Amino acid sequence: MEFNNPAENNVFDRAKVIGQPLRRIDGPLKVSGTAPYAYERHDAVPGQAYGYPVGSAIAKGRITNIDTSAAEAAPGVLGIVTTLEHDPIENLWDYDPVRHFGGDEILHYHQAVAVVVAETFEQARAAANLLDITYERDESANFDLSKTPQASGDSDADPVQNVGDFESAFASAAVKLDQTYTTPAESHSMMEPHATIAAWDGDKVTLWTSNQMIEWGRQSIAKAFDIAPDNVRLDSPYLGGGFGAKLFVRSDAVMAGLAARKVGRPVKVTLPRPMVFNNTTHRGETIQHIRIGADENGKITAIGHHNATNALTAVGGENATLPIVAFYAGANRHIVNAPAKMHLPNSNAMRAPGETAGLMAFEIAMDEMAEKLGMDPVEFRIANDTQVDPGNPDVPFSDRHFVECLERGAETFGWSNRNTAPGATRDGAWMIGHGVAGAYRPAPVQKSGARVVLEPDGTLRVESDMTDIGTGSYTVMAQTAAEVMGLTIDDVSIDLGDSNYPVSAGSGGQWGAASATAGVYAACVALREQIAERLAVAEGDLTFEDGAVRHGDTSTPLSQIGKGEEIAAEDSIEFGDFRSKEALVSTFGAHFVEVAVHAHTGEIRIRRMLAVCDSGRILNPLTARSQVIGAMTMGVGGAIMEEMAVDHRHGFFVNHDLAGYEVPVHLDIPSQEVIFLETTDPYSTPLKAKGVGELGLCGVAAAIANGVYNATGVRVRDYPVTLDKIIGQLPAV
Amino acid sequence: MRAFSYERASSPQAAAQAAMARDNAKFIAGGTNLLDLMKLEIETPTHLVDVNGLGLDTIEETDAGGLRIGALVSNTALAADERVRRDYGVLTRAIVAGASGQLRNKATTGGNLLQRTRCPYFYDTNMPCNKRAPGTGCSAIEGFSRSLAAIGGSDFCIATYPGDMAVAMRVLDAEIETVDPDGETRTIPIADFHKLPGETPEVENELRPGELITAVTLPASVGGRHFYHKVRDRSSYAFALVSVAAIVNEDGTGRVALGGIAPKPWRDETAEAEMPNGASAVMRRLLADAKPTEENQFKVPLAERTLAAVLSEAKG
């Protein structure tokens, strides 16, 4: 099915199942501990052995020797694969051009250099520590973003947007801001680390793994092992989170495959937590130079943004300019993204990549501008709303209600009651502040397919390689199928995450739910057409309702259509380019927070949070809300605690475990409220839906930073906003 | 983790003997610290002597009117004990500010005293660290030191003692009772128990080979209002950036010890004589010798401000 025109009124507008707050289908499995995650799939294949990976002890240089003799002699050891035995296995996917294994060259700390296979996990781990690896260190490496030319704005990168004449507009602006902001590297820190079981059967390999994008993974594995993609099967029905860390196959999958081939047994490998930080990807650090000019009335006339970020490869870095090009009006714009080649592990997508760091900085800048203008920060944002692409005013936003997000939020939150004077509100020992920030994130989609099978008993089975990374894919896809086929959700069973099923959009870029449900729709329409054919009526004349198909006065239960046989249909949704040519399809939001800062100690605690989201049809308010409150929680982490500390001498992230890298705990998260505007966006998908999972994170941290400013009068421009950065400026005690 | 053998001791002295009898043996109590360190091969004992089940898990009243806390009393049981909550509130508050409920169920009084630093370089066996591998150098002094000691460190090591319970025990003048392989017992004041790193950061306490902690005793209650203010970036489940254990009397006198800022619970009786004169008077003395790094210099004003918070709450 091609999606070449905006959606019209269709089956989803009746919204009997879609849009209903149904509980997650996989919920009972998750809470009872019976959803099988990759490492625990003991039943998948007999004879599993354990592989324990070893990461490089240096950040840059070469390995001159690996002595495996002691490890080989250790109890239970079945085999050892070292990087020296293989040519580099690298560049498996265009968006992830890194080296996973092989060769003597070390490109970053904890690069995988060996995997030791044994009968038990403990034996493998003990033997892994017996490897004697000789390194030759290359001292020429650079690990300090602030020391790169890009950090001082000195780069040859072409602007991503250059409209009007920024320099003169900024020079002549009545009110100006010129500031630099920094955001640290962040780790996805999903609960389930990367894990894979690999088993070979001749030249066919099966990987039970934890992966967000099954088809990308299948192609990548084929390349890694130099076999045909059809000889690769990936299965990933449940993931313990991903946040972008599992968009691409990682070294666990490569090592499991190599090790299984070498020892002739299925092998399972998980990355120990420290390797999640330094072996895989992360959100890159940024140094952002922001300049904003406005006239006396608060209309922005000039936006300058220069983003420096760390990247090991050509595809890397946190591109903080992404939201800046389109969020606010402003006729003169000069926006540059400047990745700096550094020898830290490669940075790549983490939830709302680009928007997160970009808005962490820019939405503080907006707060500062509002203050300079003497305007309320909500009013200032409203004054600079745009209904068209500021870089190309001929292209309108398909459906943009940012102003309504701000207004609804301000009203619900009680924004007008806040004390606008910084540092002036106390509750006992705590200084109270309120902050606001805008949220912006495009709503991309990807081609997505599914297979649907009408069973002889009238129930429906849905199959797709789509993944559910904790997001609710199972549930919203089942709801879609139920809606289109006139069934209840209990009539629908659904299997996901297996590369034997049709290729879907996968989970990433907040395109998953919108694309995959559209793919299910396409498959269901194909099924409806087959049913119409059997009934010898036009598909358009049929109504699917209450488990039956109606045509005029005749109603046939779905269980009778196949006459004892199943009827299968498969199709994909393909999105035409009208979607990007005729309009900008994006999601919008506003975050409001109340923070408390201890007047003595500077401890920062969040008291309440509100998000208002404009993201098209909400497929399921429960799963959507869970996405947003989870994202808000991640935003709290980014605002006040999360930072991968870089050791600039050794070149690695030092706090590489969940004791050192703090993420919020329950006690950090206060009451969270989420409002979804009742919008539908016909340019987006046949369901008129867009993503929310990344939108929910955009801007949260800045709202908190702005709240800390309002509470204390201390402006922190370097994340995370921690007490050491404010304590010197708190009132004397 | 390396392979190890395991035995259960039958009495405290037998445990001490068992630990002495083999090279490289260690006691295991709750295992919440030791096992983590063994998995990372930061600790590599070849023999473990399990000291659970030696009857060291009771809290008894002493003739002096205080309490004797068995070394195997869990953190949860100690914090919840009615007498502790009534007479030694600072101890309950300190314990429940640490770790998580599950960990406190397993963690023991003796093991808690001996928990090792949380310096991140100590945890990465690829990195130089004088405490883990004497003579290799200290990665933290010119590295990521935000959480480390601002006072009491040396050119060899600036690790902090990370625990909370011992900070409260320090203001309470607790004493540590031990037994050695010969059955000799001795009592070590908590002030002398933890050692500063000097040139030997791998030596962290006063215990001799094979010596087993049997109990911690608390003197009779000293009254006053008890406080434990633990400062950290997140609200729970994190080690202290700085913590203040304090007992404040009606007349403004009192006691104070700091956690999270030094290689041991940090207290100085002459400094705390300044308590009636306020937090900065106390800290001027208590932290007079502070030698923070650029990254952790905030701990010095933070300690003062945290004590000020406690004193203002005490007046409150």
Ligand SMILES: Cc1cc2nc3c(=O)[nH]c(=O)nc-3n(C[C@H](O)[C@H](O)[C@H](O)COP(=O)(O)OP(=O)(O)OC[C@H]3O[C@@H](n4cnc5c(N)ncnc54)[C@H](O)[C@@H]3O)c2cc1C
């Ligand atoms: C995730 C996490 C968070 C934590 N957070 C905090 C926190 O916020 N605050 C805090 O204070 N602590 C915290 N802890 C540390 C925790 O309190 C300690 O791990 C625990 O108290 C250790 O007690 P244990 O009985 O498990 O000791 P074990 O691990 O069994 O032993 C520790 C050491 O003590 C020795 N030992 C044990 N008993 C004796 C004895 N009777 N005599 C002589 N030697 C003995 C062992 O040989 C070993 O060297 C945390 C721990 C973890 C894992």
Ligand code: SF4
């Ligand atoms: S501070 Fe101590 S524990 Fe940390 S690296 Fe230095 S020597 Fe090791």
